[in-house]
Amino acid sequence: MRTGAAALLLVGVVLLVAGVASAQPGPGPTAQIAVPRPGGGVQLLRIDGAGNVDAVPAVATDAPDDMSAPAPTGKGAAFAFWLFSAIVVGGAIFTITRRNAVTAVMSLVGTFIGIAAIYAMLFAHFLAAIQVLVYAGAIMVLFVFVVMLLNKEEEEPFAFRGVIGKVLSLGAIAYLGFRLITLFWRVKDDPTLTEAAWQTGEFAAYGTTKGVGQLLFTDYLFPFEAVSIVLLVAVIGALVLAHPEHVTAGEPEPEPAGKPPGAGAGAVAGEAEPHV
Amino acid sequence: MSNVLWQLSTSHFLALSAVLFTIGVAGALFRRNALIVLMSIELMLNAGNIAILTFARLHHDQSGHGLAMMVIAVAAAEAAVGLAIVVAVFRATRHVNVDRLTALKH
Numbered sequence: 001m002r003t004g005a006a007a008l009l010l011v012g013v014v015l016l017v018a019g020v021a022s023a024q025p026g027p028g029p030t031a032q033i034a035v036p037r038p039g040g041g042v043q044l045l046r047i048d049g050a051g052n053v054d055a056v057p058a059v060a061t062d063a064p065d066d067m068s069a070p071a072p073t074g075k076g077a078a079f080a081f082w083l084f085s086a087i088v089v090g091g092a093i094f095t096i097t098r099r100n101a102v103t104a105v106m107s108l109v110g111t112f113i114g115i116a117a118i119y120a121m122l123f124a125h126f127l128a129a130i131q132v133l134v135y136a137g138a139i140m141v142l143f144v145f146v147v148m149l150l151n152k153e154e155e156e157p158f159a160f161r162g163v164i165g166k167v168l169s170l171g172a173i174a175y176l177g178f179r180l181i182t183l184f185w186r187v188k189d190d191p192t193l194t195e196a197a198w199q200t201g202e203f204a205a206y207g208t209t210k211g212v213g214q215l216l217f218t219d220y221l222f223p224f225e226a227v228s229i230v231l232l233v234a235v236i237g238a239l240v241l242a243h244p245e246h247v248t249a250g251e252p253e254p255e256p257a258g259k260p261p262g263a264g265a266g267a268v269a270g271e272a273e274p275h276v
Numbered sequence: 277m278s279n280v281l282w283q284l285s286t287s288h289f290l291a292l293s294a295v296l297f298t299i300g301v302a303g304a305l306f307r308r309n310a311l312i313v314l315m316s317i318e319l320m321l322n323a324g325n326i327a328i329l330t331f332a333r334l335h336h337d338q339s340g341h342g343l344a345m346m347v348i349a350v351a352a353a354e355a356a357v358g359l360a361i362v363v364a365v366f367r368a369t370r371h372v373n374v375d376r377l378t379a380l381k382h
Contacts, residue, residue: 078282085292092296092319096303101311108315115322122289122329127344134348139318139355146359147311150366158306166305173301177294181287212341220342227349234353238360244367 081121087114101147105140112136123207289330297323310362310372314355321351 091111098104112135119128205211216224296319303316325344332340366372 075282078284081284081288082281085288088292089295089299092299092303095315095319096299096307096312101309104312104315108318111319112322115326118289118292118326119329122326122333124329124332124341124344127325127329127341127348130345130348134352135318135322139352142355142359143311143315146363149363150372158308170298170302170305174298177298181291181294206336206338207341211338212345215338215342216345219339223342223346227346230350230353234356238356241357241360242363 077121080117084114084117084121087111088118102144105143105147108143109136109140112140125207126209126212127207129209286330286334290327293323293326293330296320296326308373308375310365310374311359313374314358314362317358318351318355321347321354 088111091107091114094107095104095111098107112131116128116131116136119125119131205214300316300319300323303319304313307313307316325347328340328344328347332338332344362372365377369377
């Protein structure tokens with residue numbers, strides 16, 4: 001099963017690299033403005049990670065731009081979507097069914113990389129990069145460290161005690177999702193709005209670092225700064241929570257005497273530790 | 277049927293988001309390991325992010341990208357604090373089984 005997770009991860013990395021390699025050459029809508037007609041071909045080529053790119057430019061000359069469509073067009077984009085969706089859903093199912101926590105973390109990394117590819121298909125290039133850096137990089141490293149700290153086999157990994165209520169609630173959630181899908185399945189873009197807006201070049205920087213950065217540092221400056229406070233509080237809170245004892249300033253960290261970290265200390269340690 | 281397969285729409289991304297969220301709920305409900313429960317919460321947050329970005333694309337409104345950025349930052353903070361709590365609980369009780377953590381039950 002670990003080889004399966006590794007293969008999943010490898011496939012995700014290879015696909016992401018292929019997608020980025022084909023995505024990088026054109027800044028997209030910016031080049032589209034300068035050269036309107038051939039730029040449509042570039043735009044479609046960027047999404048297409050499947051390889052059948054020859055048929056696309058002829059179609060793309062008709063469409064003003066791929067941005068004017070509510071979703072990426074073309075069979076290559078559809079193929080890429082189904083591929084990355086399979087990676088995302090398969091990795092997620094793998095995550096919640098594996099008994100070994102390390103395997104779960106590795107498949108979760110594959111899931112996050114697939115989600116980054118989905119972000120890139122939604123023209124959120126900056127957030128795709130952030131997804132890989134923050135989620136697949138930082139958060140998953142944190143998970144791996146904690147799994148290494150307390151790697152212990154579970155005797156019963158699945159909780160089937162209140163199974164009826166859980167199945168009912170899960171069915172309710174799935175039904176809600178189904179109803180939402182059927183509700184949104186008829187969601188259509190407003191073509192007049194997007195066409196007119198596109199002509200002015202307003203969305204040239206959509207989803208790029210420049211566009212998101214301008215948004216974050218003008219309209220969303222206060223939430224952006226508030227997030228830094230949240231992160232600071234989280235860092236301090238994590239330190240306070242995970243620290244073994246309350247250490248006063250200037251004092252070296254007291255080594256817990258007579259408390260070996262192994263077996264036999266469970267009851268004693270449970271009483272000595274402050275309750276969480 | 278082939279139209280659904282080969283012609284992408286906004287609904288495809290929303291459906292993927294709903295499926296991912298359901299998988300996350302299932303993991304949070306059926307697993308006992310607190311680490312796996314935290315991972316399922318991350319899955320749910322990502323499903324929400326996909327929906328946010330899909331609607332941002334639908335309306336050509338970049339504000340959704342700012343919101344998704346906030347969600348990622350808050351998810352990072354949540355993961356840090358959650359994992360610290362898991363470590364502290366493990367240090368106190370030598371297990372991370374969420375069904376056996378009944379100290380607040382009366």
